[in-house]
Amino acid sequence: MSLIAVTVIGHDRPGIIADATAGLAGLGLNLEDSTMTLLRGHFAMMLICRGDSAPAAVEDALAPLAADGRLMVSARAVPDEGDPNGRDSRPYVLTVHGGDRPGIVSAVTRVVAAAGGNITDLTTRLTGDLYVVVAEVDLPAGADESAVAGALRAVGGELGVGVTLRPQETDVL
Amino acid sequence: MSIADWTEADLGVAGRVLPVVRAPAPVLSAPSPPVDPADPAVVQLAADLVETMRVSPGCVGLAAVQVGVAANIFCVDVSTHPKTRTSHGTFALCNAEVVDASRKEKGREGCMSVPDLTGDVKRATRLTVRGTVPGSGDEVVIETDAFEARALQHEIDHCAGFLFLDRVAGAHAVYPRQTYL
Numbered sequence: 001m002s003l004i005a006v007t008v009i010g011h012d013r014p015g016i017i018a019d020a021t022a023g024l025a026g027l028g029l030n031l032e033d034s035t036m037t038l039l040r041g042h043f044a045m046m047l048i049c050r051g052d053s054a055p056a057a058v059e060d061a062l063a064p065l066a067a068d069g070r071l072m073v074s075a076r077a078v079p080d081e082g083d084p085n086g087r088d089s090r091p092y093v094l095t096v097h098g099g100d101r102p103g104i105v106s107a108v109t110r111v112v113a114a115a116g117g118n119i120t121d122l123t124t125r126l127t128g129d130l131y132v133v134v135a136e137v138d139l140p141a142g143a144d145e146s147a148v149a150g151a152l153r154a155v156g157g158e159l160g161v162g163v164t165l166r167p168q169e170t171d172v173l
Numbered sequence: 174m175s176i177a178d179w180t181e182a183d184l185g186v187a188g189r190v191l192p193v194v195r196a197p198a199p200v201l202s203a204p205s206p207p208v209d210p211a212d213p214a215v216v217q218l219a220a221d222l223v224e225t226m227r228v229s230p231g232c233v234g235l236a237a238v239q240v241g242v243a244a245n246i247f248c249v250d251v252s253t254h255p256k257t258r259t260s261h262g263t264f265a266l267c268n269a270e271v272v273d274a275s276r277k278e279k280g281r282e283g284c285m286s287v288p289d290l291t292g293d294v295k296r297a298t299r300l301t302v303r304g305t306v307p308g309s310g311d312e313v314v315i316e317t318d319a320f321e322a323r324a325l326q327h328e329i330d331h332c333a334g335f336l337f338l339d340r341v342a343g344a345h346a347v348y349p350r351q352t353y354l
Contacts (some may be wrong), residue, residue, distance in 0.1 A: 037344075037345075072185070082294070089316040089351070090352070091351040091352065099338070120349075121348070136348070138351065154315045168281065168342075168351070169281065170281045170282065170291045170350065170351070170352065171233075171254070171256065171280060171281065171282055171283065171320065171323065172231045172232070172233070172282075172284065172285065172354060173233055173234050173282055173283070173284055173323070173324050173327040173337075
């Protein structure tokens with residue numbers, strides 16, 4: 001049993017997920033993690049599935065999806081990355097909002113990377129002139145949280161956008 | 174009586190530590206039948222829930238289904254949690270129901286029965302709950318807020334067969350758990 005990464009992106013229409021997952025189920029593949037959304041009206045799906053099929057067989061099974069040329073489908077074998085929860089780190093939520101301009105994501109994520117931080121999830125949305133970034137960030141346990149937040153604010157100031165970094169607290173009930 | 178005056182010593186039996194059941198155990202997804210608060214088995218279960226909550230790091234509430242028993246009873250103790258405003262200390266409650274709920278706020282929840290995931294859930298921050306006290310069978314009405322309100326709703330959901338996963342705010346509101354207590 002190996003892992004296969006599948007991406008589907010393109011023109012949105014009802015039934016894409018039903019069709020794609022039926023193709024995967026037909027090969028006996030188990031859909032493990034996935035995320036799907038609309039980006040600027042384009043359907044986008046990434047998923048990791050496990051099974052005994054070769055990636056080429058997966059692409060063949062999903063070929064009908066792409067038959068009209070409006071969806072792109074790809075399948076690639078990927079290694080098992082193991083337990084993602086083993087790192088010694090603390091979770092934060094990073095938010096950015098302000099006037100749109102090129103370079104916001106690269107500047108902000110560069111600060112996070114320089115601090116040894118790892119981004120585990122990131123979404124951007126552009127509506128009118130308003131640009132919004134929300135990211136889940138793991139900072140190393142030894143990182144100076146206030147220094148990172150200060151560096152982010154400084155970069156935000158240069159870009160003319162507001163940047164906040166706050167601890168992500170989970171209450172276990 | 175005031176539930177704030179209650180302690181597990183009122184039950185008159187020693188609690189035992191029970192193993193905590195994890196999803197997808199079916200008992201977590203079925204509504205619990207009402208219980209007779211005076212039933213000695215219910216009194217023992219209340220003591221067991223409090224004892225199991227006490228020995229579980231970070232645990233601020235535990236429902237009977239989480240120890241594998243389909244019974245409408247849970248215990249709560251948020252007295253040491255930093256997000257607590259109002260606290261009624263340690264208490265157990267049978268057949269609890271929400272009487273009034275308002276001022277919803279989103280918060281990220283984890284659960285001992287779903288150890289590897291967390292999720293964003295909207296819960297009322299002003300809450301009135303009615304239930305009966307195990308042992309005496311006294312009916313009590315609890316008015317609370319903030320974190321105790323969230324804990325009560327989480328436990329009442331357990332008794333109704335719902336996990337926080339049934340309440341998450343949206344398709345991207347479930348996350349891998351990052352920190353373990």
